[in-house]
Amino acid sequence: GSSKWTMTPSILPKLWQMLNLAQLLRDSRERSKQLSEEVKELSQRLAEAQGDNKLLRMTIARQRLGDEEVGARHFQAYEREDLVQQLETAREQNEELEHSVKSLTDELQDVRAERNVFQEKAQRLNHEVNHILGGHECRILDVDALCMENRYLHERFKQLQEEVTMLKTNVMKYKSALESRKNSKTYGKANSSALTGVLSAKQVQELLLSEDHGCSLPVTSQSISDLKSLATALLETIHEKNLVIQHQRQTNKILGNRVGELEKKLKTLEVSGLWSLPGLCHTLFIFFVLRIENQRYSGPPGSQLNAPAVYIHKCCLKVA
Secondary structure, eight states, rough: OOTTTTTTHHHHHHHHHHHHHHHHHHHHHHHHHHHHHHHHHHHHHHHHHHHHHHHHHHHHHHOOOOOOTHHHHHHHHHHHHHHHHHHHHHHHHHHHHHHHHHHHHHHEEEEEHHHHHHHHHHHHHHHHHHHTTTTOOOOOOOOOOOOHHHHHHHHOOOOOOOOHHHHHHHHHHHHHHHHHHHHHHHHOHHHHTTTSSSOHHHHHHHHHHSSSSSSTTTHHHHHHHHHHHHHHHHHHHHHHHHHHHHHHHHHHHHHHHHHHHHHHHHHHHHHHHHHHOHHHHHHHHHHHHHHHHHHHHHHTTTSSHHHHHHHHHHHHHOOO
């Protein structure tokens, strides 16, 4: 048995040769496998390159639509007709847009020329008005500012006329109440005369809480007449208060419009570079202007006519 596995010197070279051949076979198989994978990858890249090449040719063909050979080679007849129609439509739209741009440019030039003419005309009018009014040459008056001031004064004058009418009505009412009081004293009717005319809040409270005119007063013609007079006086007082509130609202509206006009004027001056006011200074400037105008056209300080000035003052503080 031991002689069976004995190796002679002639067998060893053959074994080494067989081992080398087996190793070469394995290496060749692995190399073949790697080469096959590389071939697959290269085939895939070749297919992608061919697709990109085809797409590039189609793009070039679309750009060279006028070439009959390329168009016939890459496009069907109906596709070529659609592309030609789209191209013609795009050319027509482009021509229309160019015409519109040209017309708008001409119109813009006309508007600019007209604007320059009106600016020169406004400057000449300002100089003429300044010369007529005898103003200083270095400080030219503004026609728009004069028109705005005239409109504001007209509204204030109209409101003052309404207030004068209301005051005349109150004077006539007080006069008639005084005459009725005198007549009632003459004829000895002092009880009913106390309830005629306009009553203050304190007088109404005293009349309602008094024993003679409380809830326990008897149902007589005199008491009914007194209650009617009291109701009439209260209604007249409420009507007067409503008129005062209405006039205050009108004053607030006028002053609000005045604020808007002044802000618009200041913005115009800021755009033209003739005036520059930051936020708080701008608000205080408007407030002082309104305060001066309110003192010029309204009643004395503390009166009901100066309520809009307080209202504008609060608004300015909120904005600031």
